[in-house]
Amino acid sequence: MSRELILFALLAFLTLSGCVRGEDASIQFSPEGGVDVTITLSESEVNAMISEALNAQANPLLRNPSVDLQSGQMVIAGEHDLRNGSGRVNGTITATIAALNDDLVITITDVQIEGITLDDGRVTALNQTLQERFLARLNRDNSGVRVKSLTLSEDQLTFQVNLQRRNP
Numbered sequence: 001m002s003r004e005l006i007l008f009a010l011l012a013f014l015t016l017s018g019c020v021r022g023e024d025a026s027i028q029f030s031p032e033g034g035v036d037v038t039i040t041l042s043e044s045e046v047n048a049m050i051s052e053a054l055n056a057q058a059n060p061l062l063r064n065p066s067v068d069l070q071s072g073q074m075v076i077a078g079e080h081d082l083r084n085g086s087g088r089v090n091g092t093i094t095a096t097i098a099a100l101n102d103d104l105v106i107t108i109t110d111v112q113i114e115g116i117t118l119d120d121g122r123v124t125a126l127n128q129t130l131q132e133r134f135l136a137r138l139n140r141d142n143s144g145v146r147v148k149s150l151t152l153s154e155d156q157l158t159f160q161v162n163l164q165r166r167n168p
Helices: 004-019 043-055 121-138
Strands: 024-031 036-040 061-069 072-081 087-100 102-112 145-152 156-163
Touching: 024 072, 036 043, 043 061, 043 072, 043 121, 072 121, 087 121, 087 145, 087 156, 102 145
Parallel strands: none
Antiparallel strands: 024 036, 036 156, 061 072, 072 087, 087 102, 145 156
């Protein structure tokens, strides 16, 4: 095994050790090049990421969110401030997350919030923010992450990604 490949694997391990903050991760060399990494996020870790994404919005669609991971989808429940300022109502957002063509795709599929529809600009912005946050979590060192597959179950989200060495 070449010294360069060993250094790359060590760098990938150290990078992922620093970026996965407690998530379960495993690393192995890929026969296709680079390293294959499996990262598992718990429901509470996904909840924290989604809370951060919602709080990044100037006027969050949902406040005090709670994420329920389900097989194949995430349901985000919380409180919504009505546009007319007359108070708060409960609401939910349902989203799917998938690996497609080596990329991560998050799609908000349903919105149950008074006065909000799927084509609302804030829904579109949230969808984009969620995708950016998850990709940033997987690709903290901009090493060229390919999302090979993922599994969303009732209590965790598991990604299988391939990291490619960056050219100097």
